[in-house]
Amino acid sequence: MRAYGADLYRFAYWLCRDRHAAEDLVQEACLRAWRSWPELRDLSQAKAWLMIIVRNEHARSYSRRRNETNLDDMHENELPSMPSFEAGLETAEVVRQLPENYREPLLLQVLGGFSCAEIAGMLGTTAGAIMTRLTRARQALRQQYTDSAKRRTGR
Amino acid sequence: MNCLEFRREKLADPRRLPPETQAHASGCPACAAFAREVDESERALDRALIVPVPDGLVDRILFQSRRPRRAWRAWALAASILIAVALGFSLWDGSKNANEYARLAIEHVVMEPESFAVTRNPDPEAFRTLVQNLGGSVKDLPGKIRYIRLCPFEDGLGWHVVFETPEGLATLFLVPGKKPRAAQAASVDGWSAVVHPIERGYYAIVTASSDATSRFRQMLRDCIVWSA
Numbered sequence: 427m428r429a430y431g432a433d434l435y436r437f438a439y440w441l442c443r444d445r446h447a448a449e450d451l452v453q454e455a456c457l458r459a460w461r462s463w464p465e466l467r468d469l470s471q472a473k474a475w476l477m478i479i480v481r482n483e484h485a486r487s488y489s490r491r492r493n494e495t496n497l498d499d500m501h502e503n504e505l506p507s508m509p510s511f512e513a514g515l516e517t518a519e520v521v522r523q524l525p526e527n528y529r530e531p532l533l534l535q536v537l538g539g540f541s542c543a544e545i546a547g548m549l550g551t552t553a554g555a556i557m558t559r560l561t562r563a564r565q566a567l568r569q570q571y572t573d574s575a576k577r578r579t580g581r
Numbered sequence: 582m583n584c585l586e587f588r589r590e591k592l593a594d595p596r597r598l599p600p601e602t603q604a605h606a607s608g609c610p611a612c613a614a615f616a617r618e619v620d621e622s623e624r625a626l627d628r629a630l631i632v633p634v635p636d637g638l639v640d641r642i643l644f645q646s647r648r649p650r651r652a653w654r655a656w657a658l659a660a661s662i663l664i665a666v667a668l669g670f671s672l673w674d675g676s677k678n679a680n681e682y683a684r685l686a687i688e689h690v691v692m693e694p695e696s697f698a699v700t701r702n703p704d705p706e707a708f709r710t711l712v713q714n715l716g717g718s719v720k721d722l723p724g725k726i727r728y729i730r731l732c733p734f735e736d737g738l739g740w741h742v743v744f745e746t747p748e749g750l751a752t753l754f755l756v757p758g759k760k761p762r763a764a765q766a767a768s769v770d771g772w773s774a775v776v777h778p779i780e781r782g783y784y785a786i787v788t789a790s791s792d793a794t795s796r797f798r799q800m801l802r803d804c805i806v807w808s809a
Contacts, residue, residue: 431639439632517629519731542594557593564592567622
């Protein structure tokens, strides 16, 4: 737990976007993990196992946002674009605005360090689907970064 | 490996590209530049995601010293549901188009009660930039900024800003794009809203009384000049 506490908290924070709720979420997930500990057969999978418990706890505790969209039907250019803002906040806002099906694999990859195949296994889908979601998520980030850079350089 | 395949792989997992994929960029200046751009946005992503972890979090979890549940959260949720239901009934009448923007602004505030409970991105410079992007100029702030968030609106995205003023909290929405033809006002269950079209969209003010809304509207006129 000491090894993964920070990653679990950050993962929870970016799922629910509330620091108090994130702490509650991690606590609940750890309680659940403690009770289910015998089910973990491979200790090397502990981090992935814990992150999925956090994810499931989040899904159980928080109703899905009312504007949730079916991501597989979304076209790339329908991803959120950003009005002007300071660069750091822009990135955070783009992450916040990403639909959950895009945000989850991005968080698992960046915070958890998992590969597309590992994330696919965790989320119960194919590596190809995860690659598509990650590609689209990063296109939104890249668009924001490019726009910011243009504004900063006045071009 | 062609350029499209490289870019797809780079966007899908930029930190663990196989050697054969990396080799493509070394012989393709355009993809090398693309890769540098993606790496730069990855660094920005890292900086954004590494939020501070509360002190003692792990110890609290390990020793099960759980904080008491915040009862106010349950009450806030219950209250917001009640208000939302009340609003739903009050909005369900034949005159919904006359002041639709103002009513939706009130509904937005009611549906996002955390905007009054948390501090988020309270950056005056960011606010100035937002106003500037909508064709305005900020001479002074109409209060202390507590909350700035990009939110979904009916026809796209807009900014949700909460100010702390001597009169209490005031919500300002800055929404680019589609706008009402004329100013609108609405009062629903104690909430009061006014909406004004501006050159590049509209802004809306919501407070807990019509007097406070009028006063904040005047403060905003004194503090922000909008282009005609």
